[in-house]
Amino acid sequence: MTTFNNLMNRSLSLLALAGAATLPLSAFGADHMDKMSPKEPMASASVASPMAAADMTDGVIRKIDKSLKKITIKHGEIKNLEMPGMTMVFQVKDESLLDKAKVGDAIKFHAEKQGGSIVVTDIQPAQ
């Protein structure tokens, strides 16, 4: 009996935590959480990943190759990839990201791992 009550208390407090975390999200988010096991260890990681997608990194464009969809960026630390600052070549997700880009531009960009390579998915002018 004691073990059962302890388990119930733990599950309830985990559910309460999950509910609080999804409060600012849509009804879909809350519904999604209801179907998850409260003991699911990946629950917090899957909640955190959409926020990691917004990580922008400072950089300066060194080289652009539109035909190969590649851009060379001297970049600061990329926190979501745990990469220190360096100059390197990135693949870009979409060629149109290079339309407004010019060599020497200071930018903020988002890069993430996609299928084993690092891909730039967003480029914005630095403020």
Ligand SMILES: [Cu+2]
């Ligand atoms: Cu790098």
